[in-house]
Amino acid sequence: MYSEDDLLMLSALQHLLFCPRQCALIHLEQAWTENRFTAEGRVLHERVHSAASDSRSTVRVEYDMPIRSLRLGLSGRADIVEMHPQEDGFWQPFPVEYKRGRPKKDDTDQVQLCAQALCLEEMLDCTIPEGALYYGQKKRRTAVQINDRLRKVTEETTARLHELLSGTTTPPPQYNRRCESCSFIDTCLPKAAVGKKGQVRNYLTRMTES
Amino acid sequence: MKKHLNTLFVTTQGAYLAKEGETVAVRVEKKVRLRLPVHTLNGVVCFGNVGCSPFLLGFCAERDVTISFLTEHGRFLARVQGPVSGNVLLRREQYRRADDPTFSALMARAFINGKVANCRYLLNRTLRDHADKIDTNAMNKAVNHLTGLLKSLGRDLPLDKVRGTEGDAAHIYFSAFDHLIIHHKEDFFFRQRSRRPPLDLVNCLLSFLYTLVMHDVRSALECTGLDPAVGFLHRDRPGRSGLALDMMEEFRPMADRIALSLINRGQLQAKDFVVSASGGVRMKDKARKTLLTTYQERKQDVLQHPFLEEKMPLGLFFHTQALLLARFLRGDLDGYPPVIWH
Numbered sequence: 001m002y003s004e005d006d007l008l009m010l011s012a013l014q015h016l017l018f019c020p021r022q023c024a025l026i027h028l029e030q031a032w033t034e035n036r037f038t039a040e041g042r043v044l045h046e047r048v049h050s051a052a053s054d055s056r057s058t059v060r061v062e063y064d065m066p067i068r069s070l071r072l073g074l075s076g077r078a079d080i081v082e083m084h085p086q087e088d089g090f091w092q093p094f095p096v097e098y099k100r101g102r103p104k105k106d107d108t109d110q111v112q113l114c115a116q117a118l119c120l121e122e123m124l125d126c127t128i129p130e131g132a133l134y135y136g137q138k139k140r141r142t143a144v145q146i147n148d149r150l151r152k153v154t155e156e157t158t159a160r161l162h163e164l165l166s167g168t169t170t171p172p173p174q175y176n177r178r179c180e181s182c183s184f185i186d187t188c189l190p191k192a193a194v195g196k197k198g199q200v201r202n203y204l205t206r207m208t209e210s
Numbered sequence: 211m212k213k214h215l216n217t218l219f220v221t222t223q224g225a226y227l228a229k230e231g232e233t234v235a236v237r238v239e240k241k242v243r244l245r246l247p248v249h250t251l252n253g254v255v256c257f258g259n260v261g262c263s264p265f266l267l268g269f270c271a272e273r274d275v276t277i278s279f280l281t282e283h284g285r286f287l288a289r290v291q292g293p294v295s296g297n298v299l300l301r302r303e304q305y306r307r308a309d310d311p312t313f314s315a316l317m318a319r320a321f322i323n324g325k326v327a328n329c330r331y332l333l334n335r336t337l338r339d340h341a342d343k344i345d346t347n348a349m350n351k352a353v354n355h356l357t358g359l360l361k362s363l364g365r366d367l368p369l370d371k372v373r374g375t376e377g378d379a380a381h382i383y384f385s386a387f388d389h390l391i392i393h394h395k396e397d398f399f400f401r402q403r404s405r406r407p408p409l410d411l412v413n414c415l416l417s418f419l420y421t422l423v424m425h426d427v428r429s430a431l432e433c434t435g436l437d438p439a440v441g442f443l444h445r446d447r448p449g450r451s452g453l454a455l456d457m458m459e460e461f462r463p464m465a466d467r468i469a470l471s472l473i474n475r476g477q478l479q480a481k482d483f484v485v486s487a488s489g490g491v492r493m494k495d496k497a498r499k500t501l502l503t504t505y506q507e508r509k510q511d512v513l514q515h516p517f518l519e520e521k522m523p524l525g526l527f528f529h530t531q532a533l534l535l536a537r538f539l540r541g542d543l544d545g546y547p548p549v550i551w552h
């Protein structure tokens with residue numbers, strides 16, 4: 001069990017899955033790029049809109065719900081949680097996460113949704129078998145099974161996140177294709193080949209001896 | 211996304227800056243004279259009696275745009291900066307390293323290496339371009355002297371020796387500085403550095419340019435989460451930005467070059483300055499504007515960063531250097547690579 005002080009931002013999971021260095025830059029070093037701010041504001045707005053038109057009269061929709069899990073040590077917000085009425089009078093929570101772009105090849109979005117589900121399970125003392133991802137660009141909802149495999153991946157990712165952010169060092173960059181779509185590229189300088197022995201020493205010699 | 215690079219300099223006395231949607235609006239006598247989208251700015255510098263609405267201050271803080279207030283003559287007063295930057299871990303590392311004399315000497319050597327190499331570059335360039343108009347003997351002597359000092363900086367020197375070398379280099383360089391002034395020598399001449407107050411036109415120009423560079427270096431350090439007050443070469447002193455002064459060393463010859471080109475191209479003249487009874491020299495409004503515009507334009511020039519070997523606007527170099535410094539402090543690089551022109 002984590003204490004409230006040790007909770008990490010749920011959104012950090014997706015940063016970690018994208019690139020550990022990016023995650024550390026954001027959450028350890030508090031480096032921000034201003035397009036993050038603007039982008040996040042816009043997302044929420046769009047999102048609330050699309051969900052409202054989806055909601056059926058029998059379903060209660062909660063927006064921007066604060067959630068946490070002391071077991072996982074995560075806290076954040078669930079943008080949309082639909083509450084589906086059951087025959088026994090119980091309301092079944094159904095988290096929906098809005099993504100601006102299109103579905104990704106990897107698990108990132110599923111993991112984030114699953115983490116929300118795990119938080120909701122702990123707070124509402126229930127079991128959540130399913131949620132959904134809504135992709136803005138495709139205007140489509142995809143159901144996601146919160147199955148054992150996804151739960152396992154999510155818990156492992158969360159453990160890695162705690163490990164990364166309890167340390168004090170930002171992992172060095174590793175230049176690859178995703179860097180080109182990374183808004184931190186100017187802060188990160190991935191091409192300054194870290195770890196090359198004597199890189200700066202050679203540079204100084206080259207520049208001053210002539 | 212590359213960091214935007216414009217700095218908005220407001221020198222019109224009585225101007226008022228306000229937020230209008232996503233833009234900064236500059237009002238003079240209740241009329242909007244200029245509107246600039248905030249995402250094209252990385253700083254706003256207000257000279258003298260220039261006001262800012264609190265909403266604009268908050269808005270700029272949130273968008274990582276620093277607003278600085280200077281006196282009409284460029285003395286720093288205050289700045290407004292948002293809460294998001296600042297990494298406690300990096301700062302702690304900086305303080306620990308600054309307490310270590312060996313590490314401080316290493317850093318000091320890097321900064322001074324950059325400065326001396328760039329001074330030498332400036333002399334060499336003039337030698338190459340204007341050999342017919344200058345005292346090449348004196349210049350060559352100065353160049354050789356600086357080369358010798360650079361060699362000694364390549365060795366392991368303790369901090370006080372680095373400071374001594376720095377002093378020698380400055381002396382040699384400034385003794386040759388007058389030769390870099392090719393035209394209008396009757397008005398623009400250089401004997402020695404004077405700052406409080408500047409006692410000739412050239413010193414007046416240099417001081418003002420250094421203030422601008424200082425402002426940019428400080429911002430870059432702050433944005434990176436470093437503490438501009440805690441330096442390696444410059445000892446801690448209350449109210450002094452030690453690290454900003456350290457990092458400024460490698461950029462000083464760049465400022466000198468701007469001053470020289472303003473003089474040599476005749477963009478500034480003696481009548482653009484006021485000499486007070488005490489002998490202290492100040493710039494007139496028009497001169498200040500010319501200088502700010504030139505500085506601004508210079509920062510837009512796209513140049514190859516010598517260490518990263520990537521092209522970027524000169525204005526971004528301050529930021530890049532701060533990042534490289536942070537990287538060295540964290541142990542990700544084997545040294546701090548100052549910008550050296552080649």
Ligand code: SF4
Pocket residue numbers: 018019020021022023025173174175176178179180182183184185188189190
């Ligand atoms: S630029 Fe590349 S290495 Fe750096 S944070 Fe972004 S993805 Fe990671």
